[in-house]
Amino acid sequence: MSFKPKKWPRKLRSQEWFGGAGRDQIYHRGWMKNQGLPHDMFDGRPVIGILNTWSELTPCNAHLRDLAERVKNGVFEAGGFPVEVPVFSASESTFRPTAMMFRNLAALSVEEAIRGQPMDGCVLLVGCDKTTPSLLMGAASVDIPSIVVTGGPMLNGYFKGERVGSGTHLWIFSEAVKAGEMSADEFVEAEASMSRSPGSCNTMGTASTMASMAEALGMALSGNAAIPAVDSRRRVMAQMSGRRIVDMVKDDLKPSDVMTKQAFENAIRTNGAIGGSTNAVVHLLAIAGRVGVDLSLDDWDRCGRDVATIVNLMPSGKYLMEEFFYAGGLPVVLKRLGEAGLLHKDALTVSGGPIWDQVKDVTNHNEDVILPVEKALTQQGGIAVLQGNLAPKGAVIKPSAASPHLMKHRGRAIVFEDIDDYKAKINDDALDIDETCIMVLKNCGPKGYPGMAEVGNMGLPPKVLKKGITDMVRISDARMSGTAYGTVVLHTSPEAAAGGPLAVVRDGDMIDLDVAARRLHLDISDAELAARLKEWKPTVERPVSGYAMLHHDHVEGADTGADLDFLKGCRGSGVARESH
Structure with a gap:
């Protein structure tokens, strides 16, 4: 049987493995054929890797095996050769000490899974919080045609x-x-x-936020973000994405073509409009770092400052993702942004066309879910970036989830040295705290926790809760869940474990928060602050082995995305020469 490859506009990457009659090509094809694959599967059609984060210990993604089959159908229909590849799956609900510690490990493993194997294009099958950014980071590092399919939110x-x-x-x-x-x-x-059905969180938590970010970046087909996991249209979206990736390979449409600076600006403004998670900040910064786009906290504040939050979803509003989908989903939000002059309309998407063409004709079916601008939850949504002597490299707060009366506040610091110190003290009625105080949590950043856990939205002390108080100002170098709410200052950089000013805050210090002025200030003199920092000694021990040591030694600050320093930038799809 002679080998006759199909004619494509360019040589496919997979043909380096499968194309020809030499020893190495026969070696690669022969082993693949033990799965019952006919010879013409290797005739030059594009090999599409379906990178599946399915895992029974990642409950949000536990239904992705079915979606993978739908993607395969689409790939076959378009003339491709689909191969399902299990990849590292970091579960938000089960991983300890925190899934965030393993986002970068997952991205590294995904990157090498793509680079080292015969794939011409990839379908990124994701859902739970960290699976979406980790696969986008890995795909950006390799830069072969890729498309995102999310698992969808669970029902109300x-x-x-x-x-x-x-x-x-x-x-x-x-x-x-x-x-x-x-x-x-x-x-x-x-x-x-x-949790009454398969899928990810039904609020505008981090999973739904990152699904929206993937769509706003142009890396998913229009309408993907909000379709419920159990809706038949989620399966259709998976199949259509399978078809589309084959044409993307033909056109050589890569992540670097789609995820431009304009695309990231669209995503930042979208995050403001949907009341998205603060976690999107570290994830988009990390993705941009992989694709080679210069994105900073300043861009987050510049682009998000004047965006009204128009999606009336928990935790900022009252509805859930099911209603968001029925109202029209993210395309309606993107159309609103475009009409307000807040969308780069010509930004390219995986559809092959500009983003505006995908959304300009959509209809809002429920204006109590996707609000008119004049009825927005807040006229200045987005993520506010704070700076000052307490956060020289920045800190973030989500205004749409905060209490208006606390957005400008001066209070006495009640300090918790780490999460264990917090747990030991918070329920003690002898704790000298009231609702005017500011709770400060240290050593919960990328190095400190380790992994920057979602503990920034510290529960209030019972003696304050019993007075009917539901919110206080809280400051930390940690993250918080996208499903959480409150006047919570997060991602304070540099973190305490790296010797940032947060490390030397003491009980009784006065702290000034002024969100409108973007200010976070520890009210001590420059000389006193310098003296405290000079005396500071690290309290977080360096791990001595394994991934924990690698993470500790190489993780960057939250202000640049908390990626590992040696993974920044796109390294391409080249592999070392094989030898058998």
Whole structure:
């Protein structure tokens, strides 16, 4: 049987493995054929890797095996050769110490899985918080044609006739138990309503935010972000994406063609309009670093400052992702941004055309879910970037989830040296704290936790909750869940474990927060601050082996995306010469 490759506009990468009649090509094809593959599967059609983050320990992604089959159908229909490849799956709900510690490891493993194997294009099958950025980071580093398919959000939850948002109501109910407003038995009963179908969080948490970011960046087909996981249209989206990736390979449409500076600016403004997670900040900075786009915290503040939050979803609003989809989903939001002059309309997407062509004719089916600008949740949404002597490299706050009366506040610091110190003190009625104080949590950044866990939205002390107080100013170098809410200052950089000013805050220090002025100030003299920093000694021990050591030694600050320093930049798809 002679080998006759099909004619494509260019030589396919996979033909380096499968094309020809030499010993090495026969070696590669022969082993693949033990799966019952006919010879003409290797005739020059594009090999499409379906990078699947399915795992039964990643509950948000536990339904992705079915979607992978739908992607395969689409690839076959378009004349491609689909291969499903399991990749590292970092689960937000099960990984310790935090899934964020493993985002970079997942991205590294995905990058090498693509680079070292015969793939001409990739479908990034993702869902849970860290799986979306990690696969986008890995694909950007290799830069072969790639498209995102997310697993979709779960259906609405209900408890006692009220909507229950996954994640958001965990925080609400937990605080209610501490305040004596809800029994422990009711809390357990409510558990069943929080996750009532396959899919990721049904709030505008980090998973839904990052699905929206992928679509706003142009890396997913229009409408992908909001389709519920169990809706038949999610399967259709997967199949259509399978078809599309084959044409992307033909056109050589790569992540670097799509994820331009304009695309990132579109995503930042979209994040403001949807009331998206603060976690999008570190993820988009890291993705930009991989694709070679110069993106900074200044861009986040510049692009997001004047964007109104028009999506009425928890944790900022009252609805959930199911209603967002029925209202028209992200395309409606993108259309609104375009009409307001806040969208780069000609930004290229994986569709092969500009983003505006995908959204200009869509309709808003529910103006209580996707609000008119004059009825926005806040006229200045987005992510506010704070600076000052307490955060020389920046800190972030999400205004749409904060209390307006606390956006300008001066308070006495109550300091927790780390998360264990917080847990040991917070429930003690002897703790000298009231609602005017500012809670400060140290050593929970990229090096400190390690991995920068979602502990920044510290629960309030019971004695404050029992007074009916539901929010206080909280400051840390940690992250918080996208499902969380409150006047919470996060990602304070440099982090405490790296010797940032946060490390030397003391009980009783006065702190000034002024979000409108973008100011976060520790009210001590420059000389006093310098003296404290000179005396400071690290308290976080360096791991002595394994990935934890690699992470500690090479992780960068939150202000640049908390990536590993040696992974920045696009390294391409070249592989070392094979030898058998």
